[in-house]
Amino acid sequence: MKSKYCRALAVACVLTPLFSAQAHAAIISIASIPTLTGSEMYRPGYPVGQGSYRAYNSTGNLARNGITPIVSGTISGYPVIHNASYLNDGYYGNGSSWIGNSTNSWVKLDLGSKHSVNSVTFGRDRLGYFDDRDPGQFVIEVSLDGYGYSFVDYSGSLGYNGLIDGNDTIVTSFTPVDARYVRITFATSGAAIDEIGVYGGVATPEPATALLLGIGLAVHAGTRVSGKRRSEG
Numbered sequence: 723m724k725s726k727y728c729r730a731l732a733v734a735c736v737l738t739p740l741f742s743a744q745a746h747a748a749i750i751s752i753a754s755i756p757t758l759t760g761s762e763m764y765r766p767g768y769p770v771g772q773g774s775y776r777a778y779n780s781t782g783n784l785a786r787n788g789i790t791p792i793v794s795g796t797i798s799g800y801p802v803i804h805n806a807s808y809l810n811d812g813y814y815g816n817g818s819s820w821i822g823n824s825t826n827s828w829v830k831l832d833l834g835s836k837h838s839v840n841s842v843t844f845g846r847d848r849l850g851y852f853d854d855r856d857p858g859q860f861v862i863e864v865s866l867d868g869y870g871y872s873f874v875d876y877s878g879s880l881g882y883n884g885l886i887d888g889n890d891t892i893v894t895s896f897t898p899v900d901a902r903y904v905r906i907t908f909a910t911s912g913a914a915i916d917e918i919g920v921y922g923g924v925a926t927p928e929p930a931t932a933l934l935l936g937i938g939l940a941v942h943a944g945t946r947v948s949g950k951r952r953s954e955g
Contacts, residue, residue: 748896750880756848765802765817771851775815785810785831785920792830797821809918814848819916828907840898843891843919850889858884858910864901
């Protein structure tokens with residue numbers, strides 16, 4: 723675990739010079755009980771765990787709108803269980819997830835229209851079968867047109883250690899900002915994400931003036947290090 727943690731920090735150094743200052747007051751916290759609903763389902767041809775997925779309570783998730791996210795790249799060889807369309811399909815689990823194919827892989831979500839956004843969430847396998855492929859440090863950016871992006875958060879400035887422990891959900895909360903597009907960059911090569919949530923409300927018709935609040939609050943419930951379960955390719 724120590725060596726993996728060090729590698730995550732080493733990769734994060736690529737992002738640190740670009741995002742060393744916080745543009746919005748922000749907090750990273752952990753939700754350890756996923757809001758699962760319905761019964762567990764399975765992708766044909768895959769064993770329990772690897773092909774498992776299950777619905778969750780997606781109420782309020784602005785990213786849950788049917789628009790397939792755009793990604794920098796996806797791991798090859800597993801299109802049935804790992805692809806970009808699963809990032810906002812309403813299901814948790816390895817059987818309905820995305821895995822990046824390089825360091826600093828990114829995901830771009832189209833919310834469909836402008837919203838006031840104040841929180842982004844994600845997890846690795848919230849059904850608890852897999853506990854590998856942590857994201858490392860991550861960067862959140864937003865845009866109104868999908869081209870010019872404004873920096874919101876760099877997780878390394880908030881005390882995040884780059885790991886996801888079991889079925890935890892990483893929750894990043896920040897000063898509300900108007901956005902139609904949300905882009906998240908994950909430092910670690912092969913980071914796995916089962917679902918991304920974006921939360922907030924409908925923005926005002928006129929562009930809002932962003933109040934820059936300086937350095938974000940470093941909040942994290944300690945370094946959550948536990949034995950990693952079996953790896954998934």
